[in-house]
Structure formats: C-alpha cells, structure tokens
Amino acid sequence: MAKILIPTPLRQYAEKNNSVEVSGSTVGEALANLTTQFPDLRKNLYNDEGKLRSFVNVYVNDEDIRYLQKDATAIADGDTISIVPSIAGGRC
C-alpha cells in the first residue's frame, strides 16, 4: 500500500482524511483507487476528458512523475504520493 497525502482544501472530499492508504502498482492505479473510494475528488483532480487538470502535479516521494513515467510510474509499499498544484501568474 502507498500513502496519498491529501492537500487541505481537498480533504472535504475525502471524508476529512489528511492521508489515504491505497493499493495499486502504478501512480495511475493508486489515483484511480483513490477517486473510486472518494468520487468527489475526481472532478478536482481530473478534467472532463479524464486527464489530470493542468495545475495538478503528482510526486512520488521527492520525484515529480512528469520526469518519471507519468501515470505509469511504479510505486512500492511505503511510498508517499503527494498532490501539489502548479502556481504562477503576473500583473499583466
């Protein structure tokens, strides 16, 4: 089982859990299991096309999955998955 850390604003969609233990051998499977368990999380993480929203980054331990195998990144028991938004902006 891997542990997914739930960001504060999303805990309301995960029965107020700050982390959830999930099964799965890849990040994609783990997130699918998470959103099956807590369906309200799905629309916060995925767009209507079923892709992770553009501002959602996923880390396995300290590694950004964009630089690994993305959804197919393998996970092992004891790994920690973090959901971290992309944030930028500017005055004009």
Add this chain to the structure above:
Amino acid sequence: MIRVHPEPWATMVAHAEATYPNECCGAMLGSADGDDKTVTVALPLENAYTGAQEDRYEIRPEDLLRVEREARQRGLDVLGIFHSHPDCDAYFSKTDLENSCPWYSFIVLSIQKGKFHHANSWLPNAEQTKAEQEPLEY
C-alpha cells in the same frame, strides 16, 4: 472570508516591498473553518520565473511540496498564495487566472513606488476562467 494576523501580514508586505520592482510570491498557512480562514504564518518563496520578474512570478512545485510538508509538521493548513503587483492594482490578471489553482485563496498586494498600497483576495474556479473576490481582513 480570509483574515491575516499582523505578523504574517507584516512578513508579506515586507517581502513584497523588498522584491520591488519585481513580483514576489509566497504561501500562507493557518487554519480554516469552512470558508472562514485565518492565516497565522506567511512563508516567502523564491520567484522562479526565468524572464522579466517585474511582470511575472512562478512557484516551483517542489517549493510547494516543501510548504505542504512544513504545514503538516506544524499542524497547520496551506490556505493560499500571495504575490505582488508592482505599480499595478491588486486585480486578478488573465495570467494569474490561467496559472491558478481553485484550491487556494490568492492574495494580491499592490505595491506602488516601492510601498504597499492595497490588497485583495481572489478565489479562482477550477476551469481557470473566472475568480471571485473574497473578503480580506488584515
């Protein structure tokens, strides 16, 4: 409603004035009771934008990951992000909107000629198409 305690507010204003004429950025930690948020800690972050920082800011995801971990260790919640608009009003620009995240409050500090002028808080939607103004107290 988002309330910022005096100490984090002073940190935010000092960071925004110190980075002028560039944009600053940082994270706000505290506690939330529904939509009622209280900021007790402000963490200035490095503006990672590689171009003209007087017009843009960018937060490295790994810096936000560190912020999330620090918040958990301190028993606090990550409530929002702050950044500055040098010599501009504290609106939520198209660039702000298109690079936002609906999970957080976004406080914009207007810095005019190097000094704090006014601030607003914004709540962007998930589609990054609009942002509602959130009452702000500091």
